[in-house]
Ligand SMILES: NC(=O)C1=CN([C@@H]2O[C@H](COP(=O)(O)OP(=O)(O)OC[C@H]3O[C@@H](n4cnc5c(N)ncnc54)[C@H](OP(=O)(O)O)[C@@H]3O)[C@@H](O)[C@H]2O)C=CC1
């Protein structure tokens with residue numbers, strides 16, 4: 001019998017994109033409730049408890065409630081796309097490429113926390129350098145990023161696309177998270193293996209899907225002998241043997257004049273770049289992804305497939 005999958009929040013931005021990715025799959029059975037019933041708690045509880053894997057695409061509080069609804073039912077495994085459980089040690093963090101053992105942890109887990117879109121880029125750049133001893137204790141990491149506006153869910157999509165919305169946003173690009181307390185900072189710190197919280201400055205651009213995450217570094221403050229080439233080599237070594245996260249060869253990135261935030265729109269992969277001038281004292285590490293691809297829905301489907309393979 002095909003495993004049953006229920007997407008709680010299937011009519012929201014992340015849920016819809018998961019459904020699109022599952023369309024046509026015959027190896028799973030998708031349980032569904034009509035859009036008008038999406039907040040019917042009794043129906044959701046019934047569906048959640050009928051599933052082999054429940055994928056939660058809800059705000060944090062609703063995710064916590066959904067987990068309560070299945071807590072006594074060991075037959076249900078959960079992938080949560082919210083921020084609620086990402087630094088909870090009882091949950092496997094759903095970034096399979098972040099270290100060699102993570103895919104197996106996800107395969108074996110009952111509870112998997114899907115990573116945030118910005119943390120996927122930031123951790124993807126930072127963690128290999130911490131693990132390799134290149135990024136030392138105490139280094140003051142900064143993370144600067146721009147996201148497509150679908151990252152803000154149905155509400156921000158309406159604000160950006162409907163000029164008559166009462167809180168319409170007309171800016172083509174804006175900074176937010178200005179108090180520097182964005183909810184993704186704990187996740188970047190824990191899974192980036194950082195001993196000091198990064199300064200995180202997010203922004204949104206007037207494009208639907210895409211994301212650039214930048215981590216600029218001073219080579220003089222890294223481990224002795226760190227160069228643009230050694231950083232690149234550490235990333236290449238870390239991501240060898242899989243095809244979701246790729247590290248762009250230095251010969252290729254040297255020829256680039258710009259990075260296009262929407263290049264990976266609709267794709268579930270992530271590209272990492274090391275920019276700078278050979279022999280100079282600074283580098284800029286850049287991650288390029290789709291906030292709804294490897295940043296959310298694509299990663300959720302990848303995690304579901306790992307769990308089904310166990
Ligand atoms: N958008 C993105 O790029 C990313 C999103 N995420 C995370 O994914 C989760 C979903 O976000 P997103 O899809 O963007 O949000 P949306 O607002 O687009 O969708 C959320 C869905 O959940 C429903 N919902 C809200 N509260 C409840 C409730 N109490 N019971 C049942 N259903 C409820 C909403 O219904 P209604 O229409 O009635 O409000 C809506 O259908 C969030 O935790 C978000 O942080 C993670 C990574 C990236």
Ligand SMILES: CC(=O)N[C@@H](CCC(=O)OP(=O)(O)O)C(=O)O
Pocket residue numbers: 081082083115116117118147148149150151152153156183202203204
């Ligand atoms: C553009 C925008 O508003 N983005 C969201 C993050 C989207 C995302 O990654 O969702 P999680 O918070 O569940 O990780 C934000 O900054 O809150």
